[in-house]
Amino acid sequence: MNMAVRTPDPKKMIKGATGDWEVIIGLEVHAQVTSNAKLFSGASAVFGAEPNMHVSLVDAAMPGMLPVINEECVAQAVRTGLGLKAAINLYSVFDRKNYFYPDLPQGYQISQYKQPIVGEGEVLLDMPEGVVEIGIERLHLEQDAGKSIHDQHPTMSFVDLNRSGVALMEIVSRPDLRSSEEVKAYLAKLRTILRYLGTCDGNMEEGSMRADINVSVRKPGEPLGTRCEIKNVNSMRFAAQAVEFEARRQIAILEDGGTINQETRLYDPGKGETRSMRSKEEAHDYRYFPDPDLLPLELDPAWVESLKAGLPELPDEKKARFVTEYGVTPYDAMVLTLERASADYYELVAKSRDGKAVANFMINELFGRLNKDGKGIEASPVSPDQLGAIVDLIGDGTISGKIAKDLFEIVYTEGGDPKKLVEERGLKQVTDTGAIEKAVDEVIAANPDKAEQAKAKPTLSGWFVGQVMKATGGKANPQAVNDLVKQKLGIE
Amino acid sequence: MTDLTALTLAEARDALKAKTFTAVELTDAYLAAMEQARVLNAYVTETPDTARDMAKASDARIAAGKAGALEGLPLGIKDLYATKGVHTQACSHILNGFEPTYESTVSANLWADGAVMLGKLNMDEFAMGSSNETSHYGPVVNPWRRDGSEVNLVPGGSSGGSAAAVAARLCLGATATDTGGSIRQPAAFTGTAGIKPTYGRCSRWGLVAFASSLDQAGPIARDVRDAAILLKSMASVDPKDTTSVDIPVPDYEAAIGRSVKGLRIGIPKEYRLDGMPAEIDALWQKGIDILRDAGAEIVDISLPHTKYALPAYYIVAPAEASSNLARYDGVRYGLRVPGSDIVDMYENSRAAGFGTEVKRRILIGTYVLSAGYYDAYYLRAQKVRTLIKRDFETVYAAGVDAILTPATPSAAFGIGEKADADPVEMYLNDVFTVTVNMAGLPGIAVPAGLSAEGLPLGLQLIGRPFDEETLFTLGSAIETAVGTFSPAKWW
Numbered sequence: 001m002n003m004a005v006r007t008p009d010p011k012k013m014i015k016g017a018t019g020d021w022e023v024i025i026g027l028e029v030h031a032q033v034t035s036n037a038k039l040f041s042g043a044s045a046v047f048g049a050e051p052n053m054h055v056s057l058v059d060a061a062m063p064g065m066l067p068v069i070n071e072e073c074v075a076q077a078v079r080t081g082l083g084l085k086a087a088i089n090l091y092s093v094f095d096r097k098n099y100f101y102p103d104l105p106q107g108y109q110i111s112q113y114k115q116p117i118v119g120e121g122e123v124l125l126d127m128p129e130g131v132v133e134i135g136i137e138r139l140h141l142e143q144d145a146g147k148s149i150h151d152q153h154p155t156m157s158f159v160d161l162n163r164s165g166v167a168l169m170e171i172v173s174r175p176d177l178r179s180s181e182e183v184k185a186y187l188a189k190l191r192t193i194l195r196y197l198g199t200c201d202g203n204m205e206e207g208s209m210r211a212d213i214n215v216s217v218r219k220p221g222e223p224l225g226t227r228c229e230i231k232n233v234n235s236m237r238f239a240a241q242a243v244e245f246e247a248r249r250q251i252a253i254l255e256d257g258g259t260i261n262q263e264t265r266l267y268d269p270g271k272g273e274t275r276s277m278r279s280k281e282e283a284h285d286y287r288y289f290p291d292p293d294l295l296p297l298e299l300d301p302a303w304v305e306s307l308k309a310g311l312p313e314l315p316d317e318k319k320a321r322f323v324t325e326y327g328v329t330p331y332d333a334m335v336l337t338l339e340r341a342s343a344d345y346y347e348l349v350a351k352s353r354d355g356k357a358v359a360n361f362m363i364n365e366l367f368g369r370l371n372k373d374g375k376g377i378e379a380s381p382v383s384p385d386q387l388g389a390i391v392d393l394i395g396d397g398t399i400s401g402k403i404a405k406d407l408f409e410i411v412y413t414e415g416g417d418p419k420k421l422v423e424e425r426g427l428k429q430v431t432d433t434g435a436i437e438k439a440v441d442e443v444i445a446a447n448p449d450k451a452e453q454a455k456a457k458p459t460l461s462g463w464f465v466g467q468v469m470k471a472t473g474g475k476a477n478p479q480a481v482n483d484l485v486k487q488k489l490g491i492e
Numbered sequence: 493m494t495d496l497t498a499l500t501l502a503e504a505r506d507a508l509k510a511k512t513f514t515a516v517e518l519t520d521a522y523l524a525a526m527e528q529a530r531v532l533n534a535y536v537t538e539t540p541d542t543a544r545d546m547a548k549a550s551d552a553r554i555a556a557g558k559a560g561a562l563e564g565l566p567l568g569i570k571d572l573y574a575t576k577g578v579h580t581q582a583c584s585h586i587l588n589g590f591e592p593t594y595e596s597t598v599s600a601n602l603w604a605d606g607a608v609m610l611g612k613l614n615m616d617e618f619a620m621g622s623s624n625e626t627s628h629y630g631p632v633v634n635p636w637r638r639d640g641s642e643v644n645l646v647p648g649g650s651s652g653g654s655a656a657a658v659a660a661r662l663c664l665g666a667t668a669t670d671t672g673g674s675i676r677q678p679a680a681f682t683g684t685a686g687i688k689p690t691y692g693r694c695s696r697w698g699l700v701a702f703a704s705s706l707d708q709a710g711p712i713a714r715d716v717r718d719a720a721i722l723l724k725s726m727a728s729v730d731p732k733d734t735t736s737v738d739i740p741v742p743d744y745e746a747a748i749g750r751s752v753k754g755l756r757i758g759i760p761k762e763y764r765l766d767g768m769p770a771e772i773d774a775l776w777q778k779g780i781d782i783l784r785d786a787g788a789e790i791v792d793i794s795l796p797h798t799k800y801a802l803p804a805y806y807i808v809a810p811a812e813a814s815s816n817l818a819r820y821d822g823v824r825y826g827l828r829v830p831g832s833d834i835v836d837m838y839e840n841s842r843a844a845g846f847g848t849e850v851k852r853r854i855l856i857g858t859y860v861l862s863a864g865y866y867d868a869y870y871l872r873a874q875k876v877r878t879l880i881k882r883d884f885e886t887v888y889a890a891g892v893d894a895i896l897t898p899a900t901p902s903a904a905f906g907i908g909e910k911a912d913a914d915p916v917e918m919y920l921n922d923v924f925t926v927t928v929n930m931a932g933l934p935g936i937a938v939p940a941g942l943s944a945e946g947l948p949l950g951l952q953l954i955g956r957p958f959d960e961e962t963l964f965t966l967g968s969a970i971e972t973a974v975g976t977f978s979p980a981k982w983w
Binding site for chain 2 (some may be wrong): 098102
């Protein structure tokens with residue numbers, strides 16, 4: 001078994017009254033497979049329809065109905081497995097997980113229990129201290145349940161079966177995570193990989209990605225403690241908060257001489273706490289057994305190979321290439337490759353330009369502005385060509401970095417060709433030393449006291465530079481201004 | 493005019509083609525017979541209007557020269573089959589009032605070939621039973637009676653309605669299903685021919701599921717030829733059932749009357765049970781003699797794991813059933829008995845909706861799948877199943893073409909006779925038939941004679957996977973030797 005053994009890192013531990021505690025975390029992420037139809041029926045898997053509009057006879061578990069596997073969902077699971085550098089099991093089995101609930105029409109969920117479609121893999125996290133490897137134990141395919149709605153009628157509950165039978169991938173990590181920061185990083189990285197692959201849209205608000213989080217604590221070097229499972233967390237922020245709370249709760253109990261009950265808990269984001277849902281004793285006996293309606297899933301190795309050949313470049317590979325090809329820092333490369341669309345955008349701009357300059361401008365200006373508007377890169381009002389033109393204008397000295405920000409804002413809000421805008425609006429950088437010299441002379445003449453002080457304290461020259469820039473409407477070349485101010489004040 | 497219901501399906505088909513009578517006339521004859529035979533309780537729903545409409549449409553197609561293989565032939569459909577807009581309850585109260593919006597693949601195949609639906613046939617609830625006494629709609633009465641007796645007998649089960657209706661000439665043929673013997677045992681009890689084809693030969697789509705890995709559709713018919721004609725129409729590969737198999741459906745009727753010369757027939761010693769009635773043993777010997785005289789080679793074989801088949805079956809089948817029947821929860825269709833909360837509603841609905849035998853099997857199935865018992869029961873039963881399958885593969889690999897056994901350990905018994913008996917005594921009815929389901933093989937039951945009391949007795953032939961043709965050939969050889977059997981009409 002490929003179990004990553006992690007050396008206890010005191011920096012990640014939580015300080016208790018009795019010393020440091022190590023937090024051990026494993027995640028089960030449920031990711032909705034991107035597909036047109038459900039896992040075992042032809043009904044639409046699209047989110048957001050009126051209740052019970054996407055329900056086939058199979059989804060409603062009418063008598064005599066049979067599941068038929070959706071090949072595209074299988075392909076998506078295999079692609080995901082390959083993206084997680086995981087073993088693809090050419091033979092896997094669908095099992096029934098039996099329990100009663102109104103939003104589970106069959107009375108069982110079709111899942112994979114003992115023989116999942118994907119085996120062991122890994123996810124690499126870019127943490128401040130370096131790369132951390134998180135082991136993936138397995139990935140299996142299963143059906144989603146429907147939705148019970150309890151607030152529409154005084155005595156009855158309603159059921160919406162639109163989600164019933166939608167394909168989910170359950171991605172199970174090894175208990176390799178050690179902090180809430182790592183949990184966030186893991187979820188973000190997993191989402192990035194899934195989105196690159198196009199196998200899950202990663203939209204946690206719509207519930208297309210949800211996590212069950214197993215948390216236990218121990219003193220470094222001791223055996224694993226009893227774990228609690230926090231169910232159905234649907235945001236990265238909540239996941240981190242839930243882990244923090246749960247770890248501290250367990251530490252408090254243990255330090256008081258108590259013991260942890262193995263149980264399922266729910267995180268309440270309003271109160272910022274986890275609370276017990278059911279204990280181990282109340283746990284269901286799911287009576288798993290192979291679904292006799294479905295033959296074992298046998299994959300043709302050539303088919304798996306063809307899926308492999310069709311995979312896109314994944315974030316880790318892309319990141320490494322950006323560092324070597326464009327000379328950007330690993331951190332910038334990571335930021336640029338978080339979304340495939342951003343990376344594609346970057347490459348369009350950086351292809352024939354200074355990669356570092358493009359990275360800086362994109363990360364600081366474009367991403368910052370898009371974030372402010374809550375927009376994704378796909379919705380950017382500034383096209384790669386426009387952004388490239390702005391970077392070019394900085395590069396050849398036509399505009400200053402300061403003006404570039406203004407120009408970017410104009411292009412962002414009004415659109416237009418950056419080159420023409422510079423001409424039309426007189427944004428060109430003044431490099432004519434005569435004009436700059438005149439402005440410097442005027443500022444010095446108007447402030448004789450300050451000029452005297454600056455001679456004694458050269459750092460004050462910055463104030464003069466600022467005044468000159470102001471007087472020239474920011475268009476003066478800052479370096480030329482700086483040189484002239486120093487020269488005229490006689491500093492050096 | 494002679495009684496049209498006396499004709500076999502093949503005879504009626506040929507007469508319709510020759511325009512000797514019309515499909516409407518034939519259908520009316522059956523509808524009249526059904527009306528007179530309600531005491532048998534074979535049908536749970538009669539669909540005379542639909543039947544006449546379908547018959548009229550058949551007559552139009554016959555007139556237009558567009559007749560299908562079963563054009564105008566009136567059939568009964570087991571209540572386990574989903575029939576669009578018509579009572580489909582698997583004879584359970586839990587499906588109270590259920591009428592599907594869809595048609596099962598097998599019945600749709602029959603209608604596509606021009607067959608006429610007379611109604612839905614009684615059966616054991618969810619096909620769980622060997623006497624048709626577990627039906628929510630009451631027991632079916634076997635049209636056969638012991639010589640000089642007026643005691644009502646069971647027709648066997650679970651396809652008791654199908655078998656009784658065919659034997660009493662209340663339809664030309666009937667659909668049935670077989671999970672552990674539910675076609676072959678009632679066929680044997682009523683002097684009819686019934687075949688459970690290879691697992692995967694017929695689509696299960698639209699059949700109310702009992703035990704998915706064992707359930708198969710098949711016909712019960714007046715004689716072997718009729719069974720062959722019906723199976724040809726029923727069988728198909730179905731993209732909606734991924735356990736159905738894409739092998740061309742042969743012309744089974746062409747196998748009737750073929751020579752059995754040179755065929756190797758295995759006689760498994762393990763089927764000779766202690767305490768087996770002498771007349772069953774004698775019947776078996778008679779079958780052996782008939783086939784030998786017809787030129788077949790008789791060989792003694794061993795199927796060593798046979799004795800484990802029945803216990804293993806009563807683990808696998810209830811396990812699957814306990815899960816398959818979980819959908820009957822009162823939420824979406826069928827019976828709902830209100831309760832104080834959802835769990836209460838489940839419990840009330842399922843308590844009122846399921847009969848005793850169904851509840852027993854749900855409990856057994858739930859138990860054998862439970863944590864801590866799974867390995868000891870379910871997993872072990874699956875291993876036994878593999879061994880049983882291997883037993884058959886071994887003898888077939890050694891050149892055996894088919895296996896001859898008795899179909900049942902006794903003739904039909906009285907209604908209520910086993911009411912107070914250990915349920916296992918009822919389960920023993922399936923002792924010769926369950927192995928076939930466990931191995932997924934085809935098996936046919938053909939009438940081979942009458943008991944000392946004048947009741948029909950049947951023999952079973954077990955074939956290689958997808959070699960139903962050989963079974964039809966051998967079945968017709970036995971039939972040629974012994975003739976067919978009909979009950980005296982008393983109803």
